[in-house]
Amino acid sequence: MSTGSGNNRPVRVTTQTVVDMKHRGEKIGMLTAYDYSMARIVDAAGIDIILVGDSASNVMAGHETTLPITLEQMMYHTSCVVRGAERALIVADLPFMSYQNTTKEALISAGKMMKEAGAHAVKLEGGAFIVDTVKKIVGAGIPVMGHLGLTPQSIYKFGTYKVRATEEDEAARLLEDAASLEEAGAFALVLEKIPAKLARKVTEMLSIPTIGIGAGSSCDGQVLVLHDMLGLNKDFNPRFIRRYADLSTVMTGAVQNYIKDVKASAFPNENEQYD
Ligand code: KIV
Numbered sequence: 001m002s003t004g005s006g007n008n009r010p011v012r013v014t015t016q017t018v019v020d021m022k023h024r025g026e027k028i029g030m031l032t033a034y035d036y037s038m039a040r041i042v043d044a045a046g047i048d049i050i051l052v053g054d055s056a057s058n059v060m061a062g063h064e065t066t067l068p069i070t071l072e073q074m075m076y077h078t079s080c081v082v083r084g085a086e087r088a089l090i091v092a093d094l095p096f097m098s099y100q101n102t103t104k105e106a107l108i109s110a111g112k113m114m115k116e117a118g119a120h121a122v123k124l125e126g127g128a129f130i131v132d133t134v135k136k137i138v139g140a141g142i143p144v145m146g147h148l149g150l151t152p153q154s155i156y157k158f159g160t161y162k163v164r165a166t167e168e169d170e171a172a173r174l175l176e177d178a179a180s181l182e183e184a185g186a187f188a189l190v191l192e193k194i195p196a197k198l199a200r201k202v203t204e205m206l207s208i209p210t211i212g213i214g215a216g217s218s219c220d221g222q223v224l225v226l227h228d229m230l231g232l233n234k235d236f237n238p239r240f241i242r243r244y245a246d247l248s249t250v251m252t253g254a255v256q257n258y259i260k261d262v263k264a265s266a267f268p269n270e271n272e273q274y275d
Contacts, residue, residue, distance in 0.1 A: 010087040013048050015121060015143045015187040016263025018089065021048070021220070022209040030091075030211050031229070034060050034077040034228035038226060039084030047088050049211075051123065051223060052078045054093040054153070059227040066152045071098040071109055073119040091145050092119035095154040099124055103136040110137045110144075123190065125151035127177025131184045140184030146181040147201075148174055149215065150193035161238075163214070165194045178202045190223060191215040193240070214240030 018028050030049035033039040034056045042050060056077050057069035071094070078092040092113050099106035106124075113119045124130050134144050149164045158164075165171045175198075178189060188209045191199045196216025203210045203218050210241035212219030224241065227233040231246040259269035 013089040015089065018188055018209050018221070020047060020205075020206075026229055028139060028209055030221055031221040032197055032223070032226045033057075033081050033084070034130050036080045036084040039081040039088075042226065043085035043088045048221070049223075050085055050088045050090050052081050052090065052092040052119070053123075053225065054095045055225050057095075057235060059225060065155055067096045067155075069095045071095055071112065074098075075113060078113060078117035078119050088120070089120050091121045091123050092117065093123045101134055103133045106130075106133040107136050107140055107142075110142045111140065114142055119186070121145055125153045127173065128180060129179045134181060134186055135182040144184075144186045145188045145190060145211075146186040147190040147192065148177055148181070148194075152192075161193070163193050163195065165198055171195075171198050174198065175202060175205065178206060181258060182206050182208050188204070188221075191219060194239075214238065221266075 021028050027168065028048050029046075030051055031042050032051045032053040032055055033042050033204075034052060039050060044270050049109065053076065054066040054069050054074060056074065057063045057066040060077070061069065061073075063069070074092060074095050078090070082090055094106070094109050097190050098109040110122045113122050120161065122137065123145040124134065125147040127146075127148055130146075134146070137144050150158070150161065152161075155161065165174045171194075174194065181189060186208060188211060189200060189202070189206065190211050192212075193214040196218065199212055199215035200218035203220060209220035211221040211223050213223045225233075228236060228241045231243045231248050232251075236249050258267065
């Protein structure tokens with residue numbers, strides 16, 4: 001990992017950097033990316049963490065859920081992102097059924113993601129059920145980001161994408177899970193779609209950073225799916241998404257103009273061809 005000394009590369013964000021950011025009260029920006037070109041843009045814009053999310057299953061592959069994406073497919077996306085990012089910490093999701101079976105299988109999956117795809121850390125969904133797995137992976141020197149609240153790999157268990165932990169018993173369990181994941185060695189925790197007050201409680205309780213998505217402004221950082229915040233995916237409209245661009249409209253206009261020019265023999269012109 002380049003430290004930035006002796007070349008023109010920016011200093012790489014590390015797991016320690018984001019823990020230090022929490023303690024300084026500096027918010028952490030995280031976005032997803034799944035390919036080289038997008039990773040370059042997001043990295044050069046100054047994002048702290050790029051998550052190669054298994055949301056690739058939805059936005060890149062068009063599946064309804066995150067369940068179908070495989071470890072090999074996630075490793076492909078991760079290796080593309082790694083080549084595009086010089087500064088950001090790159091966290092890769094371990095996909096459904098690549099870590100739930102045994103701690104040994106989980107360590108093998110995490111090891112492949114680091115060694116072959118070049119990730120800097122892995123993210124796993126779940127609480128008490130994965131604590132031993134987190135200990136095993138962290139014990140091997142691989143940083144782990146946890147993920148609590150709405151965990152999309154369990155969507156068929158939940159049966160719905162509604163806000164999680166609104167009832168006292170689930171909120172209490174989430175607090176216990178958060179403490180256990182920190183204790184197991186996780187360096188950060190994603191909190192997805194839980195009440196803002198609960199996210200605040202978790203954030204105050206932990207010394208590792210929380211990264212929220214639909215979890216309010218008290219989290220130490222925020223994450224969005226890149227395609228959602230760029231307006232590339234207009235069919236998905238939960239209230240926690242803020243659209244920072246309308247690239248779907250921009251791209252549609254560009255493609256329509258191109259088609260118009262081709263049909264009218266207006267592209268290419270004489271400066272766009274060779275003598
Ligand atoms: O897969 C993903 O994009 C995620 C984020 C929504 C946190 O896990």
